[in-house]
Amino acid sequence: MARSDADKAQIRTASLVIIFAMVAWMGLSLLGGSLGLPVRFAFLIDMLCLAAFAWALFVLFNVWRRGAGKG
Numbered sequence: 001m002a003r004s005d006a007d008k009a010q011i012r013t014a015s016l017v018i019i020f021a022m023v024a025w026m027g028l029s030l031l032g033g034s035l036g037l038p039v040r041f042a043f044l045i046d047m048l049c050l051a052a053f054a055w056a057l058f059v060l061f062n063v064w065r066r067g068a069g070k071g
Contacts, residue, residue, distance in 0.1 A: 007063050014056040014063075021052035 003011075028045045 003063075003067065007066065010059055010063050014059040017052050017056045021049045021056075025049040 025045065029042065032042050032045065
């Protein structure tokens, strides 16, 4: 079953968000540790990245549900 262009665009966007969030999470955690930033900033970074992962999961789940409904 072929996906629509809108579904492909949402999958691509969610994939880029996952990649960017993971790289940002690792990079900012490393940078924060080397600069000695307070723990509250590490917690903020963690929460922002987890929110990005949750958004991407929500988008991918909706695309999957639409695809499952067509079949």
